[in-house]
Amino acid sequence: MGQSGSMLALQSGQDSRDISHRSKTKSTAPISSALKIVEPHPCDYTYDLPDECLACVFQSLGSADRTRCSLVCRRWLKIEGQSRHRLSLNAKSDLFPEIPGIFARFDSVTKLSLKCDRRSASIGDEALTVISLSCKNLTRLKLSACRGITDAGMEEFSRNCRNLKKLSCGSCSFGAKGINAVLDNCSGLEELSVKRLRGITDGAAAAESIGPGVAASSLRVICLKELYNGQCFGPLIIGSKSLRTLKLFRCSGDWDRILPLIAERATGIVEIHLERVQVTDVGMAAIANCPDLEILRLVKTPECTNVGLLAVTEKCRLLRKLHIDGCKANRIGDEG
Numbered sequence: 001m002g003q004s005g006s007m008l009a010l011q012s013g014q015d016s017r018d019i020s021h022r023s024k025t026k027s028t029a030p031i032s033s034a035l036k037i038v039e040p041h042p043c044d045y046t047y048d049l050p051d052e053c054l055a056c057v058f059q060s061l062g063s064a065d066r067t068r069c070s071l072v073c074r075r076w077l078k079i080e081g082q083s084r085h086r087l088s089l090n091a092k093s094d095l096f097p098e099i100p101g102i103f104a105r106f107d108s109v110t111k112l113s114l115k116c117d118r119r120s121a122s123i124g125d126e127a128l129t130v131i132s133l134s135c136k137n138l139t140r141l142k143l144s145a146c147r148g149i150t151d152a153g154m155e156e157f158s159r160n161c162r163n164l165k166k167l168s169c170g171s172c173s174f175g176a177k178g179i180n181a182v183l184d185n186c187s188g189l190e191e192l193s194v195k196r197l198r199g200i201t202d203g204a205a206a207a208e209s210i211g212p213g214v215a216a217s218s219l220r221v222i223c224l225k226e227l228y229n230g231q232c233f234g235p236l237i238i239g240s241k242s243l244r245t246l247k248l249f250r251c252s253g254d255w256d257r258i259l260p261l262i263a264e265r266a267t268g269i270v271e272i273h274l275e276r277v278q279v280t281d282v283g284m285a286a287i288a289n290c291p292d293l294e295i296l297r298l299v300k301t302p303e304c305t306n307v308g309l310l311a312v313t314e315k316c317r318l319l320r321k322l323h324i325d326g327c328k329a330n331r332i333g334d335e336g
Helices: 005-037 051-059 063-069 074-082 093-105 125-134 151-160 176-185 203-207 230-239 259-265 281-287 306-315
Strands: 086-090 111-115 140-144 166-170 191-195 221-225 245-249 271-275 295-299 321-325
Touching: 051 074, 063 074, 086 093, 093 125, 125 151, 151 176, 221 230, 230 259, 259 281, 281 306
Parallel strands: 086 111, 111 140, 140 166, 166 191, 191 221, 221 245, 245 271, 271 295, 295 321
Antiparallel strands: none
């Protein structure tokens, strides 16, 4: 009954704080629940892109980035595989069981590289046949140290991949018959590069000529490297009327006999590269009969002299690049 004024003031202050706290709790509760409701969810916007657009994105990436993208989801895995046109494989013999699965995923490959370690056994004819049946639209093939592939395998491959435009082979065991099969079946072949082809030095195969075949009308580039019997390619070089570039590196034999025939038949040659080959001023005089010649490289051809070089410069008026390296100073000097 006898409460003082100060006690009443304290009680009223406490009641006001309780009411204020309850009012804050009630006002914030709906806001927090509303925030939970409108919380954003992750969305994959690539589903709005057509497969063709996504394939264009993958094609602008490097090989490592494409491989990472293929692990994102099944759709990306499928599109990345169908849009990959270039493929490089380690062509050891244990690759054979995996070939059907590889090319079931990468079914649009047009450029294929098969490389094997020289100390390891490579894939053989059967594996190459399976690859050719899976990649009938193949336009470029590179074989490196695939010693298990024979002439029969190359013949079967050339029958299945007739759209081939570029063939590069090095340190392989097949010979003239394998190369001739490609030249006879691939009418659109434009570039041929051969390095250390072992098969053309074995017995009768060494005497067998190569070319010209149906590909002679389309061949534009021929590059021969480190061949003991490179002159067996003479009929091919001579018969390639559309030839534009000829490169000979460390190929044994007397090329003075073939160069005049080349200059007579393949009049459209614009580039000749001779490195460590047996050629004299006779061959240089033949090269001078190529009116469209623009680039000439002579590397370590000690039999060439000022006379041969002068013959080229007098007749080849379109010559714009001349590279001379490793020639004896007393053979080609200031006069040349």
